[in-house]
Amino acid sequence: MTPTPALAFTLAGLLLAGAPAALAQSSQAPVARGFGWKDDRPAIIFGDDIYVGLRTRVVMDWRGFDPELDEDRFKLDVARIGMKGKLTRHxxxxxxxxxxxxxxxxxxxxxxxxxGTFDAVAVRGGRFKIPFGLEQNFGRTEIDFVYRSRASTQLTPARDKGVAVHGRFFGRGLTYEAGVFDTDGDLGKLSEPQFIEGAEDDLGPTYGGRVTAAVLRPLVGKDAALRSLRVGAAYTTGNLPEGLNSLRGETPYGFDYFAPVYVKGRRQRLGVELDWTPGPFGLRAEWMQTREDRLKQGLGDVDLSDFLGTGWYAYGTWLVTGQDKDDSISMKRSVLRGGPGAIELALRYEELGFGSASKEGTPVRNPRGDHLLGNTDRIWTAGVNWYVMPHVKVVANAIHEDFTDEQRTPAAGETAFWSGVLRLQVVF
Known part of the structure; x- marks a missing residue:
């Protein structure tokens, strides 16, 4: 059954109806054992170091387009349920x-x-995010816009099965994570059968690592605005089997503006990042590039120049209601207590383009061309975030996209598009 806005509003109403009781419960004294609240979420508590927290996320979008596109107006974007907790102190x-x-x-x-017995050395195993990308390593309900930047969505690997060593020093003044993973993440491999027969088994392993540092913290006072400035770098490398298996350019609504090309060899990523949150303001920026080999993919089995994906974004936010921009935005007075909650303004510019390393000769769109004709999606996003009450957030975004190749856009011949998205998210 396809959901309708009426159904979504009904679901949202049921969730919101329980929010006052949940908020009241979370403000009570901690429960030693039994059902209670832990880290501001419902949990089953067995002791100080053993508990199972219950988590749920529901995210619903209402969308509009200019010019009109063949896209759904309503989308249930995220519906998840899970558990998070501790089995022992370790x-x-x-x-x-x-x-x-x-x-x-x-x-x-x-x-x-x-x-996680030691801060300096911890080990994680299972399925989780490969350590690459600042914005990608925030959850879908933790980012400052409806959608992640195109670079964060199309060039990062996201989750995969693997094992990683991670740690922190100097009170998170320096953090690191490095691991080995089964393949190249959910975003690094296409779901379509794009491989030469039998080659899919050769996708991976992928090795990745990320380091971040509060580089000015040792040089400034405890109350200095520059204390929160953090920079980082990340890198991945992995095997890339033969086939129509490169990364691709995709708009926020799923249109491929740069289709996959034939590749073989290795895929490498390099990224640098900046994160700064002085008081009620936030500034984040990131640049990343992927480089994919195209060995013996030309006519006569000649090597083609590398396929490149290059993206970056920069954005700023301002909490006009005065809260500090940190990991958990506090509310002086939520709507439940007669206040405005927290209101934040946000503005982002980003670019994501694809093409070949070679710029010699006439550019072509053929997936076996040595000099590929590039295409770039350039996007402005203006937004308002309204933190209505604990666990409830409303986001409104206006998005303007502009493409460099008029033949590869959501509507051929049109290069500029507007869209608007209204999002309701409820997270426990």
Whole structure:
């Protein structure tokens, strides 16, 4: 059954109706054992170091397009249920799975066990995100816009099965994570059968690592605005089997503006990032590039120049209601208590383009061309985030896209598009 806005509003109403009681319960004294609240979420508590937290996420979007596109106006974007908790003082875990609009179970998301006795060295094993990308490593309900940037969506690997070593020093002044993974993540491999027969078994393993540092923290005082400035770098490398299996350019609504090309060899990623949250303001920026080999993919089995995907974004946010921009935005007065909640303004510019390393000769769109004609999606997004009450957030975004190749757009001959999205998310 396809959901309707009326059904969505009914579901949202039921969830919101329980929010006052949930908020009241979460403010009570912690429960030593039994059913209670832990980390501001419902949980089954067995002791100080053993508990199972219950998690659920429901995200619903209402969308509009100019010019008109053949896209659904309403979308149930996220529906997940899971558990997160601790088995002992040393072991924590997370399980989370997607549910579709018909109530059927879909893909597993995070499924991992983490040994964290020491801050400097911890080990995580299972299914989780490959350490690459600042924005990608935020959850879907934790980002500052309706959609992640195109680079964060199309160039990062996202989740896969693997094992990673991670840790932190100097009170998170320096963090690191490095691991080996089964393939190249959910986003790094296409779901369509694009491989030469039998080659899919050669996808992976992928090795990845990420380091971040609060580089100015040792040089400034405890109350200095620059104390929160953090920079980072990340890298992945993995085997890329032969086939029509490159990364691709896709709009937020699923149109392929740069189709996959033939590749063989290795896929490498390089990324750098910046994150700064002085007081009520936030500034985040990221640049990343993928480089994919095309060995023996030309006529006569000649090597073609590398296939490149290059993307970046920069954005700023401002909490006009005065809260600090940190991991958990506090509310001086939520709507339940007669206040405005927290209101945030956001503006982002981004680009994601694909093409070949070679710029010699006439550019072509053929997936076996040495000099590929590039195409870039350039996007402005303006948004308002309204933190209505704990666990409830409303997001409104206006999005303007502009493509460089008029033949590869959602409507041929049109290069500029507007869209608007209104999102309701309820997260426990």
């Amino acid at each position: 072991l924590d875990f997370e399980l989370e799975r997607e549910i579709d609009e018909d109530g059927e179970w879909q893909d597993w998301k995070d499924v991992y066990l983490n040994w």
